[in-house]
Amino acid sequence: MSSSIVVSECRTPQERRQFIEFQWQIYKDDPYWVPPLVSERVAFYDKAKNPFFEHSDAAMFVARRDGRIVGTIVAIQNNRHNAFHNEKTGFFGGFETINDFEVAAALFDAARDWVKARGMKVLRGPATLSLNDECGLLVDGFDSEPMVLMTYNPRYYVELIERYGFTKAMDLWAWWVSAETAKRVIGEKLERLSRLVEKRGRFTVRTADFRRLAREVQALKAVYASESGAWRENWGHVPMTDRELEHVVHNLKQFADPDFILIVEAQGKPVGIGIALPNVNRPLRKAYPNPKTPEWWTLLKFLYYRRRMVNSVRVILAGVLKEYRASGIEAVLMLRMLQAGITKGYIGGEMSWILETNDAMNRIIAQVGATVYKTYRIYDLPIG
Known part of the structure; x- marks a missing residue:
């Protein structure tokens, strides 16, 4: 039941580390996933090290069921994007989940509520942390590993995201x-x-x-x-x-x-x-x-x-x-x-x-x- 899913914000280094390490659970049997260096991901999300946080903000969330992590998401407020494009758009990234719509919905609820509380009118993604970083959900071409600095994800993410109500904003092509x-x-x-x-x-x-x-x-x-x-x-x-x-x-x-x-x-x-x-x-x-x-x-x-x-x-x-x-x-x-x-x-x-x-x-x-x-x-x- 959805009531057994608890979503909480990562506030300590240990919780952020658990967020990062969850990826290995999702992709443990995937022949194409390219794992990141843990230290690189830790630095990426460190608000004292990544200059993105000098002008913008983000919150990392994990979803747990019976105390076990089953999904992650990052809610993002990109102030430079909104100033440059005159928008009120919030972003999500770091989306990883087991194949369970209730988990995905709980994660999207958390990201939506976080950016909405900051005045955003649209939730856009995936983009972690911005379109200058890794972004986009792979929807076609799952039969090979991604190239450097490109994303990769399970096929079932497409259904989970679209079932929640997201619609296409833009496609990005790889030639x-x-x-x-x-x-x-x-x-x-x-x-x-x-x-x-x-x-x-x-x-x-x-x-x-x-x-x-x-x-x-x-x-x-x-x-x-x-x-x-x-x-x-x-x-x-x-x-x-x-x-x-x-x-x-x-x-x-x-x-x-x-x-x-x-x-x-x-x-x-x-x-x-x-x-x-x-x-x-x-x-x-x-x-x-x-x-x-x-x-x-x-x-x-x-x-x-x-x-x-x-x-x-x-x-x-x-x-x-x-x-x-x-x-x-x-x-x-x-x-x-x-x-x-x-x-x-x-x-x-x-x-x-x-x-x-x-x-x-x-x-x-x-x-x-x-x-x-x-x-x-x-x-x-x-x-x-």
């Missing part, structure tokens, strides 16, 4: 292109397109220099993270604060490859950027972090497997400032990142996530021979 297809397209298009673009627009495209990281962070900020950046008109996009951007760069530089980070400049100023990340999810899953194994041992295994198992790349960003669009730069960025993967012997690459409504970018990606192979969904629930 895949094999190395064989990319080779053919690159051979036909890249050099000709690159010469044409750079000649017409007087642009230069260079790889990132990690020895001058502060300069590269400023380029990223100018094109992606500022309020006037290339993504400012995208649905759901919220510019990062300087602290958030520095935090992301610090976390990603540990496994980023400068060959996959491209900066487009015009008259010495950054006007476009492309970033791809080696898919470290394969070696991470092989190392299989878990609460019962010392993390130093997991990290040693990860480093060992990383040298042998990384064989694909995820393109996470490719865009230019508005005044430089329709010039072919985006296509050059996409093709050059794929070319770098081919040079390294990778089997292919994922381009994600792309809004289903981003016709211009989806058209460019289709032209390099990619196909949509996974769909992630953001849901809305009116609560006003």
